[in-house]
Amino acid sequence: xxxxxxxxxxxxxxxxxxxxxxxxxxxxxxxxxxxxxxxxxxxxxxxxxxxxxxxxxxxxxxxxxxxxxxxxxxxxxxxxxxxxxxxxxxxxxxxxxxxxxxxxxxxxxxxxxxxxxxxxxxxxxxxxxxxxxxxxxxxxxxxxxxxxxxxxxxxxxxxxxxxxxxxxxxxxxxxxxxxxxxxxxxxxxxxxxxxxxxxxxxxxxxxxxxxxxxxxxxxxxxxxxxxx
Numbered sequence: 707x708x709x710x711x712x713x714x715x716x717x718x719x720x721x722x723x724x725x726x727x728x729x730x731x732x733x734x735x736x737x738x739x740x741x742x743x744x745x746x747x748x749x750x751x752x753x754x755x756x757x758x759x760x761x762x763x764x765x766x767x768x769x770x771x772x773x774x775x776x777x778x779x780x781x782x783x784x785x786x787x788x789x790x791x792x793x794x795x796x797x798x799x800x801x802x803x804x805x806x807x808x809x810x811x812x813x814x815x816x817x818x819x820x821x822x823x824x825x826x827x828x829x830x831x832x833x834x835x836x837x838x839x840x841x842x843x844x845x846x847x848x849x850x851x852x853x854x855x856x857x858x859x860x861x862x863x864x865x866x867x868x869x870x871x872x873x874x875x876x877x878x879x880x881x882x883x884x885x886x887x888x889x890x891x892x893x894x895x896x897x898x899x900x901x902x903x904x905x906x907x908x909x910x911x912x913x914x915x916x917x918x919x920x921x922x923x924x925x926x927x928x929x930x931x932x933x934x
Contacts, residue, residue, distance in 0.1 A: 736756070755768075
């Protein structure tokens with residue numbers, strides 16, 4: 707608002723200012739289709755995640771778990787000619803393939819277990835405090851302290867002497883480790899593969915990206931009209 711004096715008359719002039727509106731960013735829908743081979747060797751789709759993002763902004767798609775799955779990061783860009791460029795990073799995690807079965811060989815039968823009314827102590831997992839115990843019926847299982855086998859309760863374990871103490875009806879006995887080694891639980895392992903690629907596509911036209919072990923990924927993007 708401004709005040710002006712003209713010919714002795716006070717004039718009040720109102721000046722209105724308007725902030726320039728920021729342009730609406732271009733919104734895009736990105737769809738990733740993940741497929742793999744089924745048991746018959748035919749491709750099957752197992753995931754079709756879709757995300758909404760804007761021009762030049764990075765977005766992430768996750769499929770599966772941390773142990774076995776895919777983390778896919780993509781940055782879409784709108785080009786002047788109407789095409790879309792997708793900068794993609796792909797991290798895939800999967801369980802290692804099962805080892806090939808060794809050919810059958812003729813082995814010598816193990817020596818018969820001596821007859822006893824006591825369980826048999828085969829091994830110990832020190833980190834998890836589990837013990838491999840064979841009962842009178844020949845069934846072997848991993849059990850913790852406090853578990854009862856054939857009426858005997860696992861009471862305590864002396865790591866230095868590799869001796870497991872059992873008790874039953876007031877009677878206490880010690881079982882010495884049958885195998886002269888202490889086992890450690892193997893750490894689970896996964897195969898991790900990473901790939902970086904850039905593709906330029908027309909809106910709505912899919913682009914197939916390669917994979918491993920019969921797995922493929924198809925990318926598709928389109929521009930959304932958010933003005934309505």
